[in-house]
Amino acid sequence: MTGSTPRAEERPRLNRDAIVATAAELADGHGLRQVSLSAVARAVGVRVPSLYSHLQGTTDLMAGLTALALTELADRGDRALAGRSGRDALVALADVHRNYAREHPGRFEAAGALDVPVTDVLQAAGARVAEQTAAVLRGYPVSEEEQVHAVRLVASVLRGFVELEAGGAFGHRRPSSGESWTRVIDALDGTLRSWSSIGPT
Amino acid sequence: MTGSTPRAEERPRLNRDAIVATAAELADGHGLRQVSLSAVARAVGVRVPSLYSHLQGTTDLMAGLTALALTELADRGDRALAGRSGRDALVALADVHRNYAREHPGRFEAAGALDVPVTDVLQAAGARVAEQTAAVLRGYPVSEEEQVHAVRLVASVLRGFVELEAGGAFGHRRPSSGESWTRVIDALDGTLRSWSSIGPT
DNA sequence: GTAGATTCCCTAACATCTTTAGGCAAAATC
DNA sequence: GATTTTGCCTAAAGATGTTAGGGAATCTAC
Numbered sequence: 495m496t497g498s499t500p501r502a503e504e505r506p507r508l509n510r511d512a513i514v515a516t517a518a519e520l521a522d523g524h525g526l527r528q529v530s531l532s533a534v535a536r537a538v539g540v541r542v543p544s545l546y547s548h549l550q551g552t553t554d555l556m557a558g559l560t561a562l563a564l565t566e567l568a569d570r571g572d573r574a575l576a577g578r579s580g581r582d583a584l585v586a587l588a589d590v591h592r593n594y595a596r597e598h599p600g601r602f603e604a605a606g607a608l609d610v611p612v613t614d615v616l617q618a619a620g621a622r623v624a625e626q627t628a629a630v631l632r633g634y635p636v637s638e639e640e641q642v643h644a645v646r647l648v649a650s651v652l653r654g655f656v657e658l659e660a661g662g663a664f665g666h667r668r669p670s671s672g673e674s675w676t677r678v679i680d681a682l683d684g685t686l687r688s689w690s691s692i693g694p695t
Numbered sequence: 696m697t698g699s700t701p702r703a704e705e706r707p708r709l710n711r712d713a714i715v716a717t718a719a720e721l722a723d724g725h726g727l728r729q730v731s732l733s734a735v736a737r738a739v740g741v742r743v744p745s746l747y748s749h750l751q752g753t754t755d756l757m758a759g760l761t762a763l764a765l766t767e768l769a770d771r772g773d774r775a776l777a778g779r780s781g782r783d784a785l786v787a788l789a790d791v792h793r794n795y796a797r798e799h800p801g802r803f804e805a806a807g808a809l810d811v812p813v814t815d816v817l818q819a820a821g822a823r824v825a826e827q828t829a830a831v832l833r834g835y836p837v838s839e840e841e842q843v844h845a846v847r848l849v850a851s852v853l854r855g856f857v858e859l860e861a862g863g864a865f866g867h868r869r870p871s872s873g874e875s876w877t878r879v880i881d882a883l884d885g886t887l888r889s890w891s892s893i894g895p896t
Numbered sequence: 897g898t899a900g901a902t903t904c905c906c907t908a909a910c911a912t913c914t915t916t917a918g919g920c921a922a923a924a925t926c
Numbered sequence: 927g928a929t930t931t932t933g934c935c936t937a938a939a940g941a942t943g944t945t946a947g948g949g950a951a952t953c954t955a956c
Contacts, residue, residue, distance in 0.1 A: 508904080527810070532942055542943075544905045552943065608862025609726070642870060643878040646856070649864075650879065654855025655847070661809030663850075669843060677844040678851065680893055681886045692881055709933080733913055743914075745934050753914070902953070913942080924931070 508538060510548045514558040521559065521600025529600070531555065556610055563605035564619035567594055571626040580633035581683050587630050588652055588679050595656045602660065606653065624649075634686040644689060651682055709739060711749045715759040722760065722801025730801070732756065757811055764806035765820035768795055772827040781834035782884050788831050789853055789880050796857045803861065807854065825850075835887040845890060852883055 516537050521529045531552055535542045549555055567590070574586040595602040610616070627645050636644045655678055658664060664671040685692075717738050722730045732753055736743045750756055768791070775787040796803040811817070828846050837845045856879055859865060865872040886893075 525810070530942065531944095540904095541906065543907085543945080546944075547904055608859075608864060609728070640878075642868070643875045646859070646865060646872070646875040647852075647879050647882055650852055650855030650859060651848075652855065653859060654851030654853065657858075658809075658847070658851060658854060663809060664847060667843070671847070674844045674847040677841075677893065678848050681848055681890075684889070684893065685882045685886050688885070689882075692878065692885065731913065732915090741933095742935065744916085744936085747915075748933055897956100899956090900954085902951105904949105904951085906949080907947090909944105909946085911942100911944085914940085915938105916940105917938085918936090920933105920935075922932085922934100924929100926927100926929080 508540060508544070508548060510558065513538060513545060513548055514555065514562055517555055517559055518562055518598070518601050518604075521604060522598050523600070526559075526600045526603040529555070529559070553611060556604065556607065557613055557616060559601065559604040560607050560610045561613060561616040561619060563598070563601035564616060564623060566598075566601065567591065567605055568619050568622035568626070570594060571623060575626060575629060583630045583633055584648075584683055584686070585679055587626055588682075591652050592656050592659075592675065595660050599660055602656070606657065631686065635690040636686065637690070640689065644686060647685070648682065651678065709741065709745070709749060711759065714739060714746060714749055715756065715763055718756055718760055719763055719799070719802050719805075722805060723799050724801070727760075727801045727804040730756070730760070754812060757805065757808065758814055758817060760802065760805040761808050761811045762814060762817040762820055764799070764802035765817060765824060767799075767802065768792065768806055769820050769823035769827070771795060772824060776827060776830060784831045784834055785849075785884055785887070786880055788827055789883075792853050793857050793860070793876065796861050800861055803857070807858065832887065836891040837887065838891070841890065845887060848886070849883065852879065 513534060517529050517534050520533055520537060531542050531545055534555070535545055545555075549558065570590045571587055574590045575583055578586050624645065627648050628641060630648070631641055631644050634644070655675065659671045659675075664674065714735060718730050718735050721734055721738060732743050732746055735756070736746055746756075750759065771791045772788055775791045776784055779787050825846065828849050829842060831849070832842055832845050835845070856876065860872045860876075865875065
């Protein structure tokens with residue numbers, strides 16, 4: 495009788511979004527690798543099998559995490575790009591990604607997971623992020639047919655730098671990675687400004 | 696009596712290197728995620744606890760995999776850079792990384808694992824790879840103090856592109872990612888050639 | 897308002913994987 | 927040839943993922 499746990503009032507209800515949100519907190523705090531159904535169940539205060547009422551298993555949880563991260567990233571990108579163009583836009587978008595990775599390392603890792611089943615939500619968020627890069631390029635002399643290559647370049651630089659920095663690959667050596675970040679974005683800006691002269695030989 | 700398994704002659708002996716090599720094969724074939732002590736033990740024909748005579752557990756196995764991959768990458772880099780300089784060297788080093796990722800996706804993934812305990816072998820291999828990038832930069836007008844930034848740029852571009860391509864992020868859309876690769880390396884070459892004009896404002 | 901359907905969480909059970917403890921036989925050492 | 931060492935084994939325990947099925951609270955419909 496002592497076990498008359500009145501959880502009903504302290505815990506409003508459980509749903510897929512709440513579970514994924516908890517997983518996101520865990521990922522940011524302890525690393526994506528530590529996210530498991532067990533850990534999430536402990537965190538939300540239910541038994542593991544109960545989670546199966548809301549999602550289909552580990553894979554589904556990871557897909558939800560990836561979709562959440564990409565959506566948040568896309569939302570920040572939209573806000574950052576509003577009213578900006580050219581170099582300003584490039585810097586703003588790049589900083590969005592870098593700052594997101596710093597604030598939410600676990601989610602950012604999830605956003606980069608490329609082995610997750612593609613859902614419609616995920617596809618949509620991914621498309622938004624890609625479109626933002628394309629939008630930035632409109633401020634540079636990049637032709638329609640060259641755009642794909644430029645988009646891939648920007649994506650590569652952003653992902654590579656942010657990932658290496660987050661992983662500690664740049665150590666804490668002098669000069670700081672922040673200085674390198676400025677140089678890298680400068681270099682990218684320069685490349686894009688003179689893109690038309692790179693064109694197909 | 697029927698169980699007089701004469702394994703001794705068909706299986707020479709087991710050691711750490713052989714175990715890690717088997718793990719590398721599994722990683723390339725089925726993905727790094729699928730590599731486990733169980734899978735490796737099955738593949739080499741022993742029981743799981745037997746592996747503990749040769750390595751300390753899962754973490755140690757992963758560290759071994761990372762060290763193996765980085766060492767192989769460094770070996771290829773040395774061979775590719777011999778006798779080359781400037782743009783030739785840049786293209787050669789970049790292709791080494793891209794081709795290694797295509798030939799050995801699992802090992803490449805392991806090479807990029809940034810959450811593995813740093814051993815001396817691993818540290819040495821990592822240093823060799825970093826030194827190769829620095830060597831390439833000697834063919835460009837990059838000052839001593841600017842070198843760090845340029846190294847970080849090159850590392851970011853390579854890692855970002857190769858990872859995105861390996862993950863299928865560039866899809867199979869036209870134009871092919873191979874074309875983008877050429878453009879990206881061209882752009883990188885151009886940036887490095889004019890690096891001296893980027894310098895600190 | 898109450899009967900029935902649905903929802904949501906539970907326990908039980910099983911498979912897989914990691915790790916530790918301890919045994920046994922072959923190989924190496926003296 | 928006796929002893930120590932080596933390398934593999936079985937046994938066992940703990941963690942995780944998944945499925946099956948039960949029971950109570952909530953919702954729906956008369």
